[in-house]
Amino acid sequence: MAIAPERSKIYDGTRIPSPIPTVLEIPEHLRDNDDILSVNFGPNHPSTHGVLRLVVDLDGEEVVGVKAVIGYLHTGFEKSMEQKTWWKAITYAPRMDYVSFQYQELCFVLAIEKLLGIEVPPRATWMRMLLSELNRIHSHLVWLGTAALELGAISMFWYCFRERDRVLDLFELVAGYRMHTRYFQVGGLAEDVPPGFFPECAKFVDLMPRAIDDYEGLVDRSPIWIERTQGVGLLSREDAIALGQSGPVLRGSGVDWDLRRREPYLAYDQVDFRVPVYPAGDVYDRYRVRMDEMRESVKIVDQALRRVPDGPWIADDRKVVLPPRHELHTSMESLIHHFKIVARSRGA
Amino acid sequence: MPLNYRRVPGLVEILEAHGETTVVVDPARLVEAAQYLRDELGFNFLADIAAADYLGWGNDGVSGYIGTGIGRDINRPMTQGFQSLPTPKPKRFSVSYHLLALSEDHVRVRLQVWVDEGEPVPTVVAVWPTADWHEREAWDLMGIDIVGHPNLERILMPDDWEGHPLRKDYPIGGEPVRFSGEE
Numbered sequence: 001m002a003i004a005p006e007r008s009k010i011y012d013g014t015r016i017p018s019p020i021p022t023v024l025e026i027p028e029h030l031r032d033n034d035d036i037l038s039v040n041f042g043p044n045h046p047s048t049h050g051v052l053r054l055v056v057d058l059d060g061e062e063v064v065g066v067k068a069v070i071g072y073l074h075t076g077f078e079k080s081m082e083q084k085t086w087w088k089a090i091t092y093a094p095r096m097d098y099v100s101f102q103y104q105e106l107c108f109v110l111a112i113e114k115l116l117g118i119e120v121p122p123r124a125t126w127m128r129m130l131l132s133e134l135n136r137i138h139s140h141l142v143w144l145g146t147a148a149l150e151l152g153a154i155s156m157f158w159y160c161f162r163e164r165d166r167v168l169d170l171f172e173l174v175a176g177y178r179m180h181t182r183y184f185q186v187g188g189l190a191e192d193v194p195p196g197f198f199p200e201c202a203k204f205v206d207l208m209p210r211a212i213d214d215y216e217g218l219v220d221r222s223p224i225w226i227e228r229t230q231g232v233g234l235l236s237r238e239d240a241i242a243l244g245q246s247g248p249v250l251r252g253s254g255v256d257w258d259l260r261r262r263e264p265y266l267a268y269d270q271v272d273f274r275v276p277v278y279p280a281g282d283v284y285d286r287y288r289v290r291m292d293e294m295r296e297s298v299k300i301v302d303q304a305l306r307r308v309p310d311g312p313w314i315a316d317d318r319k320v321v322l323p324p325r326h327e328l329h330t331s332m333e334s335l336i337h338h339f340k341i342v343a344r345s346r347g348a
Numbered sequence: 349m350p351l352n353y354r355r356v357p358g359l360v361e362i363l364e365a366h367g368e369t370t371v372v373v374d375p376a377r378l379v380e381a382a383q384y385l386r387d388e389l390g391f392n393f394l395a396d397i398a399a400a401d402y403l404g405w406g407n408d409g410v411s412g413y414i415g416t417g418i419g420r421d422i423n424r425p426m427t428q429g430f431q432s433l434p435t436p437k438p439k440r441f442s443v444s445y446h447l448l449a450l451s452e453d454h455v456r457v458r459l460q461v462w463v464d465e466g467e468p469v470p471t472v473v474a475v476w477p478t479a480d481w482h483e484r485e486a487w488d489l490m491g492i493d494i495v496g497h498p499n500l501e502r503i504l505m506p507d508d509w510e511g512h513p514l515r516k517d518y519p520i521g522g523e524p525v526r527f528s529g530e531e
Binding site for chain 1: 366392393394395396450454473476477478480481489498503504505506513514518520
C-alpha cells in the first residue's frame with residue numbers, strides 16, 4: 001500500500017505516518033485522475049469476524065487511498081456497565097471480546113477482588129488458569145481459521161472450527177454455556193468443577209498437539225500462505241512499542257514481553273512454559289507466535305490438569321459470595337445475604 | 349526498587365493504593381512530566397488513556413446506583429444507603445495515562461491530570477505516538493478538550509454525533525432512534 005510521501009512520520013525512522021491514519025489521502029498527482037474508483041468495502045455483519053468499513057480508492061488494482069471507519073462494534077459497554085452493580089456487570093465483560101471471553105471475565109473479577117481484597121482458594125485459581133488457556137487456544141483457532149479463510153483456504157477454517165468446537169464442548173461441560181460462561185465469580189468459581197470434566201479435558205490435551213501439526217502441514221509450506229504473510233504488515237520493534245501493541249503482535253515484532261511471565265497472575269509462576277518471540281514483525285511471524293502459543297497453552301492445560309487441588313472453589317466471604325443454595329431454606333441470615341448481594345451487590 | 353517520582357515536573361501528589369502508584373500532575377505541565385517519565389524513568393510504553401467523569405461524586409448515590417424500570421433519572425439520584433460519602437475529587441474529570449516501562453525490572457505507573465469541563469489537556473502524541481487514537485477516544489466519548497492534537501476527530505461515534513456519551517450527564521437511552529418514522 002502506497003503511503004503518500006509528503007506525510008510526516010510519528011517519529012524519525014518509522015514507517016507510520018502522523019497522524020496515525022484512519023485516512024490515507026490519495027497522493028497529489030493522482031487527485032485529478034478520472035480512473036480513480038472509490039469502492040466501499042464493508043462493513044461486514046457483526047456476526048462475522050470483526051466489523052470494519054473501508055472506503056478504498058483504487059487506481060486499477062492498486063490501493064492509492066483508504067478511509068477506515070471503525071466503531072461499528074462499539075456498543076457502549078462502559079455506559080451499560082456503569083448502570084449496573086458489579087454483580088450484574090460481570091456478564092457484560094466477556095462480550096467485549098467474544099472470542100476471548102474467559103479472559104475478559106477474568107480481568108473484571110480480578111479487578112473486583114483486588115478492590116475488595118478477597119483471597120481466592122487455590123482450586124479456583126488453577127481452574128481459572130486452565131480455562132483461560134483453553135480460551136486462548138479457542139481464540140487463536142478462530143484467528144487462524146478466519147485468517148486462512150481470507151486467503152481462500154476454506155478447508156483450514158473447518159479444521160480449526162472442529163477443534164474450536166471441542167474447546168466449546170469443554171466449556172459447556174464445566175459451565176453450562178459454550179461462550180460467555182460467567183463461570184468466574186468474584187471470589188472463585190460459580191460452581192465446583194463437575195465430575196467428568198478432567199478426563200474429557202485430558203482427551204483434548206492428547207488430541208490438540210496433533211491437530212496443530214495438521215494445521216502447520218496445511219499452510220506452513222503453502223506458497224500462497226507464505227507469499228501473502230511473509231514481509232506483509234511489517235511492524236518494527238520500535239513501532240510496536242510506540243503504538244502500544246501487546247500480546248502476539250508485540251512478540252511477533254521481537255519484544256520478549258509476556259504478562260504471564262513478567263507479572264505472573266493466577267498460578268503462572270508455578271507452571272512451566274515458553275514465551276515464543278519472533279523477530280521479523282510480519283504477519284508470518286505473528287502466525288508463528290500464535291501457533292507456538294497454542295502448543296504452550298496445551299502444555300499449561302496439561303500441567304494444570306494434574307495439579308488442580310481439591311478443596312473449596314470459592315472464597316468463604318458471605319458479604320460478597322452467594323450463600324449455598326440449601327441454606328436459603330433454613331437460614332434467615334443467608335437469605336438476607338443472598339438478597340443483598342443479588343439486589344444491591346453491596347453486602348449486607 | 350521503587351522509582352522516585354518526587355522530581356516529576358508539575359507534581360501535585362503521589363498516591364498509593366492497591367499496590368499501584370498514581371502520579372498526579374498539573375495539566376499545564378503534563379507534556380513535561382510525560383517526557384520526564386519517558387526519558388528519565390524509562391516509561392516507553394503507553395498502555396492506555398482512561399478518562400473518567402466524577403460528576404456528582406460525593407453526592408448521595410451517584411456511583412453504585414441501580415436503574416429503575418423506566419431508566420435512571422440523573423437529576424434525582426438514589427442514595428442506596430451509603431454509610432459515608434466518598435472523598436471529594438479535585439475536579440470533574442480525571443485523565444489517566446497508564447504507563448509501563450518495558451525493561452528487565454519493569455514498573456507500572458499511572459500519570460493523572462484533573463480538569464473541569466472545557467479545560468484544556470495538552471496532547472502527549474509527541475511523547476507516545478499511540479496516544480493519537482486514545483486521545484481521540486477521550487474527546488469523542490468523554491469530551492476531554494485535547495489541545496495540539498494532529499487530528500482531533502470523533503473515532504468511534506459517527507461524525508455528526510452530538511454530545512459525549514460516556515459523560516455522567518448523558519442520559520442512557522437518550523439518543524434519537526433513527527428511521528423510527530417520527531423524525
